Amino acid sequence: MNDNVVQWRFTGFYGHPNWRDRNLSWDGIRNLHNKGDHPWVVLGDFNEILLSSEKEGGNARPNTMMRDFRNCLGECGLEDMGCIRDPFTLRRGDIRERLDRAVCNVKWANKFPRSAVINEEHVHSDHRPLILDTKYFDGNIFNQPRSRMKQFEARWLKEETVEEIVHTAWGKGKIQGIGPSLAERTRAMNVDLHIWDRDILIGPKKRINKLKKELEKLRRGPINAESQARQKEILVTIENLLEQEEIYWLHRGRANWLLHGDQNTSFFHNVATTRKKRNQIKKLLDDNGV
Incomplete structure (x- = not known):
């Protein structure tokens, strides 16, 4: 085994639902x-x-139950890692609790000093999904997004108004006197499509985040028929946007051969991300060897 490799252990945990067997x-x-x-x-x-x-x-939680949990963590040298965003991870009716969390020992905290736990927004489940990011506080300049040539986005085809936008952009090019060249017309139409994407669609991820915030606000507010109807409407829209995001990563990952195969967004995300890392310049060496 390589002496420089440090092993560490991750445990996914689910506590017993019956408090008598906790x-x-x-x-x-x-x-x-x-x-x-x-x-x-x-x-x-x-x-x-x-x-x-x-x-x-x-009802208030009995102190003995909380004390048993604290004693267990103390005996095992585990500390709560805290969280980013709303600490309450469960919402059920008018009850909110922090049942989901990450705990670690000192060795793990020293190995990943820039880590953080992010509590994401509720969507379908009454529990928040948790993300453990070991490099959350890195602030690496190489992680900043880079400008790229604007290209056609396959996810636009999921929008009901895309044909109208294309026809309008094509017609506008003719009115403005843009030459008959197919390339010139296409470039002009591409500009209009990206303006439409920026000003109207603002990208699936941003729209999803905006809808999740609205859904969170509704779930924290009073329960009535109007609120529940709006929540159902938001959930349907989020499903459609998630499908658009899947198309986006399929396009980015150059994985068209899997178009009719397993629709796995995380796979396409990993393909695209891996390619980006492989092409990235991480270091430069000057004449002095620095």
């Missing part, structure tokens, strides 16, 4: 702790809170 969950963590002293992080739904301030609404 001690079995803590015994499970203790057993894992005794199996080694590697850098260790545990992430998941613990079905328990650490402090009374991590729950709003409903």
